Structures are given as structure tokens and as C-alpha cells.
Amino acid sequence: MNFLKKIESAWESNNSLVCVGLDPDLKKIPAHxxxxxxxxxxxxxxxxxxxxxxxxxxxxxxxxYSPFRAEQQLERTIEYIHxxxxxxxxxxxxxxxxxGSTAEMYAKEAFERYQADAxxxxxxxxxxTLDPFLKNKxxxxxxxxxxxxxxxxxxxxxxxxxxxxxxxxxxxxSGKWNYxxxxxxxxGATYPDELxxxxxxxxxxxxxxxxxxxxxxxxxxxxxxGQDSRGAGMIINSSRGIIYAGTGMGFAEASRLAAMELRDxxxxxxx
Amino acid sequence: MNFLKKIESAWESNNSLVCVGLDPDLKKIPAHxxxxxxxxxxxxxxxxxxxxxxxxxxxxxxxxYSPFRAEQQLERTIEYIHxxxxxxxxxxxxxxxxxGSTAEMYAKEAFERYQADAxxxxxxxxxxTLDPFLKNKxxxxxxxxxxxxxxxxxxxxxxxxxxxxxxxxxxxxSGKWNYxxxxxxxxGATYPDELxxxxxxxxxxxxxxxxxxxxxxxxxxxxxxGQDSRGAGMIINSSRGIIYAGTGMGFAEASRLAAMELRDxxxxxxx
Numbered sequence: 001m002n003f004l005k006k007i008e009s010a011w012e013s014n015n016s017l018v019c020v021g022l023d024p025d026l027k028k029i030p031a032h033x034x035x036x037x038x039x040x041x042x043x044x045x046x047x048x049x050x051x052x053x054x055x056x057x058x059x060x061x062x063x064x065y066s067p068f069r070a071e072q073q074l075e076r077t078i079e080y081i082h083x084x085x086x087x088x089x090x091x092x093x094x095x096x097x098x099x100g101s102t103a104e105m106y107a108k109e110a111f112e113r114y115q116a117d118a119x120x121x122x123x124x125x126x127x128x129t130l131d132p133f134l135k136n137k138x139x140x141x142x143x144x145x146x147x148x149x150x151x152x153x154x155x156x157x158x159x160x161x162x163x164x165x166x167x168x169x170x171x172x173x174s175g176k177w178n179y180x181x182x183x184x185x186x187x188g189a190t191y192p193d194e195l196x197x198x199x200x201x202x203x204x205x206x207x208x209x210x211x212x213x214x215x216x217x218x219x220x221x222x223x224x225x226g227q228d229s230r231g232a233g234m235i236i237n238s239s240r241g242i243i244y245a246g247t248g249m250g251f252a253e254a255s256r257l258a259a260m261e262l263r264d265x266x267x268x269x270x271x
Numbered sequence: 272m273n274f275l276k277k278i279e280s281a282w283e284s285n286n287s288l289v290c291v292g293l294d295p296d297l298k299k300i301p302a303h304x305x306x307x308x309x310x311x312x313x314x315x316x317x318x319x320x321x322x323x324x325x326x327x328x329x330x331x332x333x334x335x336y337s338p339f340r341a342e343q344q345l346e347r348t349i350e351y352i353h354x355x356x357x358x359x360x361x362x363x364x365x366x367x368x369x370x371g372s373t374a375e376m377y378a379k380e381a382f383e384r385y386q387a388d389a390x391x392x393x394x395x396x397x398x399x400t401l402d403p404f405l406k407n408k409x410x411x412x413x414x415x416x417x418x419x420x421x422x423x424x425x426x427x428x429x430x431x432x433x434x435x436x437x438x439x440x441x442x443x444x445s446g447k448w449n450y451x452x453x454x455x456x457x458x459g460a461t462y463p464d465e466l467x468x469x470x471x472x473x474x475x476x477x478x479x480x481x482x483x484x485x486x487x488x489x490x491x492x493x494x495x496x497g498q499d500s501r502g503a504g505m506i507i508n509s510s511r512g513i514i515y516a517g518t519g520m521g522f523a524e525a526s527r528l529a530a531m532e533l534r535d536x537x538x539x540x541x542x
Contacts, residue, residue, distance in 0.1 A: 023373075063369060063376035067384050071342060097393060098334060098366055099420040099486075102294075105334035113338050122368060124395040124415060126422030144395060149370040151397030154443070158436065160429035165436070168429065215370075 003140030010056040021239025022060040041073040050252040054259040061093040092116035103132040148188025148211030174202040189217025196225035204228040213241030223269035231271030274411030281327040292510025293331040312344040321523040332364040363387035374403040419459025419482030445473040460488025467496035475499040484512030494540035502542030
């Protein structure tokens with residue numbers, strides 16, 4: 001199924017815009033899980049089991065796996081989501097970007113090896129470097145637009161011909177790059193004004209919104225400014241706020257409560 | 272040893288600005304190597320054995336390993352270079368970039384897991400996302416500036432306040448981002464005018480220059496426009512042109528000849 005259809009159906013069936021970021025940190029994984037053979041996978045599995053009916057997507061961040069030779073546990077995690085929750089898309093957060101022949105390999109990594117439904121990519125190198133991702137009609141391509149970090153403006157806020165770079169990226173993303181209707185954008189909750197602007201520019205395109213919780217973004221402002229015409233259109237990510245909501249034996253239950261709370265808080269502000 | 276010192280010493284000791292891109296493609300690896308247990312490593316090892324005295328650096332592109340679960344062969348390749356050629360730096364081409372806490376993980380991937388001397392990174396997310404790389408004094412950080420691909424200008428050529436984005440990146444890279452004197456820039460040989468401009472902006476900073484050979488960049492123009500005040504300063508990458516110079520049993524010997532030819536052609540145009 002096409003990524004756009006899959007995310008739309010997940011928004012609806014779970015009545016949720018929450019995306020859980022699967023960024024497992026070995027220093028924070030409970031002791032009883034650390035003892036298992038595949039602690040990262042077991043940790044993720046418990047979180048997935050506890051939150052599957054409360055979310056619209058999962059977003060594993062590959063950088064939390066690759067330094068630890070845990071690629072196989074990432075594969076197993078995604079496989080598990082597909083098996084247990086076939087309606088919930090998996091966005092591989094990898095922020096890839098390279099010249100065409102290399103980007104083909106990165107697309108292979110995301111879509112074939114990891115079987116992700118979508119992948120995050122960086123637009124700095126230009127449209128031709130996004131094509132190897134965009135041409136996969138059934139896969140989502142989530143392009144960095146206005147990121148959530150403090151220094152996001154260094155380049156993204158520069159003004160060219162009166163328009164800021166992130167607005168130019170949003171325009172290209174919703175225009176010529178969206179020839180397969182499979183593009184989404186990353187826009188940080190930490191910049192609610194920019195979120196509103198970008199929503200106005202891109203119609204009902206899905207926005208992946210990091211930055212609430214640990215990074216300080218405000219949920220109410222993010223939802224009011226970022227939702228689409230149907231009161232959806234957002235994939236609001238929380239990683240640390242959900243997966244480390246509790247410690248010890250009850251960590252998965254705590255993650256369920258945190259996901260439920262976030263889902264409800266978001267839903268209170270939706271149209 | 273600091274990356275800058277290591278690359279300077281490699282330029283001198285091998286009298287070469289050639290960097291060999293280790294982008295192994297299983298479809299192009301000779302049959303007798305494909306039969307081995309670790310064909311990617313064996314292929315690389317043969318290329319390294321054949322070219323070690325002719326190059327200033329090796330640049331494995333991680334995208335040619337990760338789709339095929341060949342991370343361990345990438346580790347072994349880099350380990351082999353360090354063991355056999357301790358004076359030759361390894362640049363991991365990964366074009367990473369993410370918010371601080373995630374960038375820490377990517378730095379761990381490049382510098383701890385893979386033991387690379389330097390890594391390529393993408394500046395779109397801003398200076399704070401580069402810090403986790405930059406703060407490693409002994410490691411090189413190779414920032415994308417003006418890339419070699421046809422669509423490079425989509426964002427990099429936009430003009431902000433009269434200055435093109437790639438010039439702004441070059442200025443930040445040689446200014447405030449270079450607090451550990453460990454920054455280098457990616458500038459494609461396919462854009463010789465931009466190469467000249469950037470050289471004028473950044474003094475003797477090392478430039479990693481892809482784009483000759485298969486991508487069509489001209490060696491003479493690249494060297495004339497890109498060399499520093501000492502007739503060095505460039506890490507001129509060739510991947511396909513060297514590693515697939517020959518086929519069958521003689522592939523390594525052919526790669527040696529191709530590397531030698533490129534080294535000599537480059538040297539003819541140096542000051």
C-alpha cells in the first residue's frame with residue numbers, strides 16, 4: 001500500500017497522530033531486558049506491544065543501532081511491526097542523501113534491507129539526489145524542511161530572493177518533487193510559527209513533527225499550527241518521552257500511559 | 272594523529288592527491304573473488320595492496336555496504352588499511368547529519384565502530400548538528416559544500432544576501448565551525464569555477480573533490496582551480512575509474528595502473 005494511504009488509514013483507525021521514536025539507548029534499557037540475547041529488539045518489542053493501538057507510526061532512528069552493530073535487531077524490530085501491526089507504517093529515520101548512484105544504494109538499504117515504509121532524507125544536494133527515493137511510488141520520502149534543533153536556522157532561515165530556504169524546500173517538495181504523491185516533510189514542533197507557514201504552503205501533505213517533549217516543543221501550538229484541513233496531517237514524534245517514561249519491570253506499561261496521554265493531549269487540540 | 276597532519280603527510284610521502292573510493296559493487300567484482308567468504312573485503316584488500324603507495328587517502332562509501340549487510344567487511348577493510356598503511360587516512364563517506372543527541376551516535380558510528388579518520392557530513396541542519404563531529408580534535412569533518420551532481424544547485428546555488436549558499440557554507444566551515452582546525456569541504460570537480468571560488472575563500476583547507484572520471488569532471492581544470500598555495504590541498508577521489516579499471520584476474524594490477532595514471536596526470540598540473 002502507498003505510504004500516504006497507509007498513514008491516513010493509521011491516523012483514522014487508531015485516532016492518533018502519535019509516532020513513537022524507537023531510539024533505544026543501552027544505558028537506559030531496564031536490567032531484566034539487558035540480560036536477554038537481543039536487548040534492543042526485546043525492548044522495542046515490549047514498547048510496540050504496549051503502544052500498537054495508540055500510534056499512527058513508528059520511527060526507528062538508525063543512528064541508535066549502527067554504532068552498536070545492532071542492524072539485525074533493527075531489521076527484526078521492523079519485521080515485528082509489519083507482522084503484528086500491518087496497518088502501522090514504519091519510518092526509518094536515517095536522513096540519507098547522496099549523488100544518484102549512491103542514493104540508489106541508500107534507497108535499497110531503507111526499502112529492501114530494512115523494509116521501511118518511508119525514510120527521512122536531506123535535500124541539500126538537490127532534487128536529482130532525491131529521485132532514487134521518490135521514484136518508489138509505494139514508499140514515503142520524508143524530506144528535511146525546518147528541523148527542530150537550535151541551529152536549524154543557520155542555513156534553513158537564509159533568505160534567497162525574499163524566501164527562506166525552508167520555504168523554498170517546502171515549495172519544491174510539494175511541487176516538482178512530489179510527482180508520485182509520496183512526499184512528507186520534517187518540521188520541528190520547536191518552531192510553531194514556521195509550522196503554520198509550511199502548512200499553509202503544502203496543503204494536506206503529511207508533516208513529521210519532532211521536537212515535543214525533551215526538545216521543548218509545545219503540543220498545543222504544534223497541533224493548532226500544524227494540522228491539515230481534516231484535523232490530521234501530522235506524525236508527531238516522541239522518543240524519550242514515551243520509551244523512557246518508566247524504568248524497571250513496568251517500563252512498557254509506563255510507555256503505554258505516556259503514549260495515551262500524548263495521544264489525548266494532541267486530540268484535544270485537533271479540529 | 273590529527274587528520275590534517277595525517278593527510279598532509281600522506282600527500283607528501285606518496286606525492287599523490289589521489290583518493291581511492293572503495294565502493295564495491297557485487298555485480299562488478301571478479302568471479303574468483305566472489306567465490307571467497309568475504310568478497311567485498313577481499314576485493315578491497317586487493318585494491319589496497321595494489322594502490323597503497325599511490326594514494327593520499329581511501330574513501331569507503333558506506334552506502335555500498337549497508338544494503339548488503341556488509342558492515343563487518345567495511346570494518347575489516349578500514350582495519351586493514353590502518354594496519355598495513357598507518358600513514359594513509361580513511362574518510363568514511365556517510366554524509367551524516369542529525370540533531371545533537373543523534374549526531375553523537377553517528378560520530379560514534381564513524382569514529383568508534385569504523386575507526387575512520389574522517390567522515391563526510393551534511394550541513395543543512397546547522398552548526399550545532401556538526402559539533403558532535405567537530406569536537407573530536409583528532410578526527411576530520413568533511414562538510415558538503417558544492418557537490419558534484421547535476422542538481423547540486425537546487426539549494427546550494429540559491430543566493431542569500433548576495434552570496435550563494437555554498438559560499439556561505441564555505442565561510443562558516445572555514446570560520447566558526449573550524450575551531451579545532453579539523454574541517455575539510457566537499458567540492459565537486461564537475462564545477463571548476465566554484466572550486467576556484469571556494470579555494471579563494473578557505474585558504475589552504477583540504478578539499479575532497481569527487482566527480483572526475485565517470486561523473487565527467489576535468490582533471491586539469493580541477494587541479495588548477497582547486498590546489499592550495501603549496502600545490503596540494505586536494506583529496507581527488509576516483510571510485511569506478513580505479514576499482515573497475517580492469518576485470519578478471521588482473522583487476523588489481525589494472526587498478527594500480529589507473530591510480531598511477533591519475534596520480535601522474537594530477538601531478539603534471541600542480542604548482
